Amino acid sequence: MTPSITSVNDFVVKFANVNGSGSASANELFARSILRMGVPVSPRNIFPSNIQGLPTWYEVRVNEKGYQGRRGGVDLMVAMNPQTWDADVKEIETGGYLFYDNSKELPPHKFRPDITVIGMPLTNICNATYTDPRQRQLFKNIIYIGALSALLELDPAAIEQLFTEQYKGKEALLASNVKALHLGRDYALANLPCPLGIRLQPADNVGNKIFTDGNSAAALGAVYGGASVCAWYPITPSSSLAEAFMSYCKKLRAEPTTGKHRYAIVQGEDELASIGIAIGAGWNGARSFTATSGPGISLMTEFIGLAYFAEIPVVLINVQRGGPSTGMPTRTQQSDVLACAYASHGDTKHVLLFPEDPTECFEFSGAAFDLAERLQTPIFVMTDLDIGMNTRLCRPFKWDETKAYDRGKVMTYERLEEGADFGRYLDVEGDGIPYRTYPGTHPTKGGYFTRGTTKDRYARYTEAGPDYIDNMQRLLQKFETAKSLVPQPVVHTTSPSAQIGVIYYGSTSPAMQEALDVLTAQGLAVNAIRIRAYPFAQTVNDFVNAHTSVFVIEQNRDAQLKTLLVTDAKLDPAKLISLLHYDGTPITARFIVDRITQQARTVVPLKKAS
């Protein structure tokens, strides 16, 4: 007989459910209650583009060390969906566990001999306890959480505490949930082999960290960053970002005396209108943004070119999903890097920011508005579905209240009165950034005509070649200026003598951090640099030059960031080895470690880390 997996505070539980069955909140309750025991978790929703009836999964990685990346493999499958039964059972690791509803008997060939099978008559218990069909469904979820609390030694007091917080003022709901929880727990204690080989134990590794998702974090960043106009069009996986902005604004942005709104949110008729509204507001001096995903970016590209060429501040938060076309709307990828870096016809280059987790979504989204106004150009915050729609344990949000917003170079009424030479596209300070006026500033000075056509330094229409080149070169100078303003890369040095380097960015971060630890433990010294923005800082070139070979890890097929590194940072493509993961699931440490160890042998002679 295969030995069962034994592990304390380090395992993966996956819930297989039907969407629309109310399982999501029960599963999140499970994850949150583990956190309350001081044990880090990282849950992931794997869901279809559908409202009701299709399979959905919730994968919870429990890891005392705090690794947040997806691990791969499943130790305990909570199989609640007959539709996906076969695949779900197959996914369990050898020696793993299967928990299922055995109200209806299943033939033996539906199981595996190398796993521990735990059946519980959930439906029968529900039918015996509740008469209302909706209650039967909803409480079934809580009952299995109760059973898991016994099987995994999950502290029922932590769950009850969460109920108390959730149902404050709704005591009837509180009592019925507690009752369902104990119904499941008591049954398991009496009838099931509690505890399992995998189990929990109180720890102290959560600290003051917060548990939140990237979309609401980015929305909050926009609130703190001073965004007052938001225009958006619903698209998975970014819709919850605009909705979170709405709900934060409602709480945090009402004028105290009147209750009126210090913000305007418009749901556009499409992405073209959304970016148009954001650009109009940016042109007129308000901080504005749109939140979207790949297909939205495709639609917005003409407008993005206008904002680049007419030099209008605007922020785009792109929660990337699987492309091209409609692609994989509910799966994750980093496949809009090139589309955003070069969005529009003609020669354009855009500033991209790559947050690694919800905390950086908050920080980068907040900083994007300063950058947009300083650089007078579109700024892209490139998050993805993995960060955007999943809750993560991360550093608490911080904001420096003493720091004023950087409104960039704005020519005021006073300066115009003093007789300042105002040329809308005149490079006064040599950084490529001109001054702008807000419409309505001065009765006779500072007015200008904004256009997407070529213009001279004083915003006058021209089709003269030298004027065009003058303007395009200044825009390049401005892009150069951006390099020192954007978030700088983070270098992780394992060993000063390591010959192998790794470049990674965005949501690859947690998997990479774990992979670095594993590689170090295996004796392979690997240094890493996390790129946090485009254009790239010189640090990236220095890093690559200091290593024999550098892996570039990306979640897309075409090595999009590598393309930018080669064409823009002028790095030698022969030195850059792409490691690409793009099946729509989040990249794992296992994948990175496997690929690096396989290929490291061929690129450099293996050497033990010192």
Next chain:
Amino acid sequence: MTYLAKPKLHHPSLVKNQAGYTRRDYEGKISTLCAGCGHDSISASIIQACWELDIQPHRVAKLSGIGCSSKTPDYFLGNSHGFNTVHGRMPSVLTGANLANRELLYLGVSGDGDSASIGLGQFAHCIRRGVNMVYIVENNGVYGLTKGQFSATASKGSKSKRGVLNPDEPVDLVGMALLLKATFVARAFSGDKKQLVPLIKAAIQNPGPSFIDIISPCVAFNNHEGSTKSYDYVREHNSAVNRLDIIEGRDEITADYAPGEVINITQHDGSVLRMRKLAPDYDPTDRIKAMNYVQERAAEGEIVTGLLYLAPEAADLHQYLNTVDTPLNQLGASELCPGTAHLEAINASLR
């Protein structure tokens, strides 16, 4: 004449309006459009309307899309900020600009290709959102800059300069504006400035989306026989329901609804419109009847012009969104950033 620089000298005897500006202060660059273009008459009418209303030119934001009509904002109100956006997307940019600063006057200038073809969606949605603006379509039924293709407002069966018959039904922008509850809807003819100037003035004074469809013949590509947008055709088929004049002041004046007589309508800002009725039974405050009337006359081949609809009650997007009175672009960190105490509370709620 576009190679000539426009003289900047102002004659000292030029009359100033109450805001202290002469008519010349409302002008822009010299037009680059064809001699005789209807659009230039519209620019002149906008200049006159703004001058007569004592509007400070720099408090106007003029936005347009792409096309001949969209070039015109460069030819009036030279001290105003202008924005020549992308084709068919002026309405969204105007909406955003308006959200950022509710205190300016927003003038959207577009064409039939820009608003009825590529931009039909944005045209419709900015009206149904109730954006406070004056939206002018300089409607000639043809693409001028690309040399004479039909636009979506060209009548079915009308003939292009090359002799092709238009196979498609036209989009009626006035009908759509009425349907989507613009608060002010008018149609005018660029060749009749006396009718047009008061309509523009009334539109400026009206809150919410004010729409004017101005038939503006294209002398280069759509002024021939067989066109329904030529000077001759429009003159022959123009059927004005009323004529407007504007009276300043807030004195209440009793309306006289006798057919064919003059009636006074008090606008939302207190100014009074004096309207001479030409169609005795036409009531411009009844939206449903207005829609029927315009359609019925159109079926008879008439181009109904005049003030077609004025909403008795008018609100705008800022009211719907309940935004603060201070323009959003004037709010600073003290109003926009909720501060660290709130952030600590949010952190605590996420544990």
